[in-house]
Amino acid sequence: MTVRTRFAPSPTGVLHLGSIRTALFCWLYARHTGGEYLVRIEDTDRERSTDENVTAIFEGLSWLGITSDKEPVYQTRRFDRYREVIAQWLDNGKAYHCYCSRERLAAVREEQMAAGLKTRYDGRCRDGAEPVDGVNPVVRFRNPTDGDVLVEDLVRGEVVFSNRELDDLIICRSDGTPTYNFTVVVDDADMGISHVIRGDDHLNNTPRQMNMFAALGVTPPGFAHLPMILGPDGAKLSKRHGAVDIRDYQQQGYLPAALLNYLVRLGWSHADQEIFSVEEMIELFDIANVNQSASAFNPEKLRWLNQQHIKAMPADELGTLLRPFLERAGLAVDSGPEPSAVADAYRERAETLVELAASCQYLYNDFAEIDPKAAKKNLRPVVLEPLLDVRERLAALPEWRAKELMEAIEASAAAFELNMGKLGQPLRVAVTGNGVSPPIDITLELIGRERSLQRLDRALELVRDRAAAS
Incomplete structure (x- = not known):
């Protein structure tokens, strides 16, 4: 079996550390096994998806070198395929129309909560419902009502879900747009994805998706749900911790290899080794060796790793990366020493390329006075x-x-x-x-x-x- 992974960001936002780690693990596993790594843009949320965010996603991935082996797939270009599957499932009874109003669903939810029950759709339209004038129905997937779903997770081990706990998920909204859990199943099946590697916040979606793979007549991929990345204070990673546009790290003078090195160690290890080249990551990485525990983001450790990679990078490569930072600092690069020579001489004390550029300004520009x-x-x-x-x-x-x-x-x-x-x-x-x-x-x-x-x-x-x- 050819390993085929996919990274599937939504352009409702830019890439941050958690997203990049997911992309990295997908990419590394594909490279380690000699497989393929693909990118899919999940842009069905038309109101929140933007072209600017799509650009940001590809710029970030390109900077890090985590590029797709094939042309990216856009979900908004696959609506005909989704409609085709929905029509088939309606015809063979694997899905059905639901005319329940929002008011009725809210009332059912309140009753269930008052009774201490898990909130879920009560199946009123499951066995057939009369059309309601002026109401565009949603389409629900007819989930099995008995038995269990066994998820043999490559990170967490076996996880069992009872079908009795799973309600009939909406797979098409009343305006005709398909929903996330449905589209990813159709996409993964059509793309031949062998392994779905994603954050563990998606674990609860997995049993429903596995049932939909069965409805398609497709063997589901293997699943690996990655532990969360927490902030230094133990809280969910947020902007104040570093959950920012990944391109900000580029502007701050971090090296792509250093950032990848840092992220690969958030949940994966190889003995006591701390510093990895990209080639070593590819050689050593195995998704089975990812641990289950959440990892904490440590900006000081990231800066230290960046310094180690700055020290180890060949001078000519480092000089090429340094040049735009020298120019951004307002230095007359062409009237001074070669950036490669500067990089070689000044790398020992610099944690970022911004710091390196700041430390050598007198090589290019004269100073007004001595300190x-x-x-x-x-x-x-x-x-x-x-x-x-x-x-x-x-x-x-x-x-x-x-x-x-x-x-x-x-x-x-x-x-x-x-x-x-x-x-x-x-x-x-x-x-x-x-x-x-x-x-x-x-x-x-x-x-x-x-x-x-x-x-x-x-x-x-x-x-x-x-x-x-x-």
Whole structure:
């Protein structure tokens, strides 16, 4: 059997972390088994579905690399198929028209609640009902009234539902639009879906859907219901926790592989391993190894994982991803060092690409003034002569490369019997405007000869003024 999974978002909203984890698990299981992964847009809610949300869904999936193996399926383009099945079921008695008014259904519900009973349709029209003038009936599925439905869930194990607890679900509204539980069954059957992987909030829908698969004469797919993702406080994940548009994480400078790595660990594990490449996820993932317990979203852990992936990514790839963040920060990228070289030098301290871009602005744009605190601590009169000496040595270098730069700085430090920190830090403050940067030789190489010497000259003027004032 070819494994075929599907991710079926509704464009009534954008993708958030929970949706993406579902898509990821569907995608990984298909890739792990050599199967197919498909996308279906469940857009039958015409009032709330928007083209903007459809665009957001595909942009998010594309950024993460979770792309469909075939053209996406849109439910609104399949209404003729749904009508065909409904007509067949009405003809063979697997479905029936129901003329019950909303008022009657509400009254029945109130009576059941007052009696402490489970609220459900009472089956009044199940065995035939006279048409009511001016009333467009709904269509209900004739659910079996005896026996059990056994769901052999790949995550939760066996779950048994009694058909006596399941009422006759509406499969077509009075305006002719089909309902969710019906359309997904027809779609999954027609698409040949072998495994339905989704959140455990859908578990209660499963027995009704399995009965409809039987009505279609189709073997139901395997089901795997994923545990919830909770916020750090144990409550349902919400916007304040991180249930935001997945594209926001892209704008915040997260790497796709890091986000996928984080999400795969929310419910799945492989020994004690924390960091996975996408290739490792595909190789190791098995839906049978997903646990049943809810997982808590931890933004600090996500940032840590992102940093690990930033450190591990090849410099040329990281530089390509970094470039738009440098441009967004207003930096003149084409008049400074290559983003790949910057990424390689500055990756160690950055948790996001936004942070990485912010930490290297002086490589591209000149700064108005040196940070006063850093200048007060490091640009004192005592460093005037060593800075003049190192400036002369740097200016005389035939090649502006890290190795030669470091040799010149070490020679100046030795001439004045200083350790490297006593000279390297004032030099760093002079050329960067603050006291934090990668190793000083790499920093100087990236800033470049002309900018470095100009900034060193400005710092020397500041030191001279302080020496004269003292």
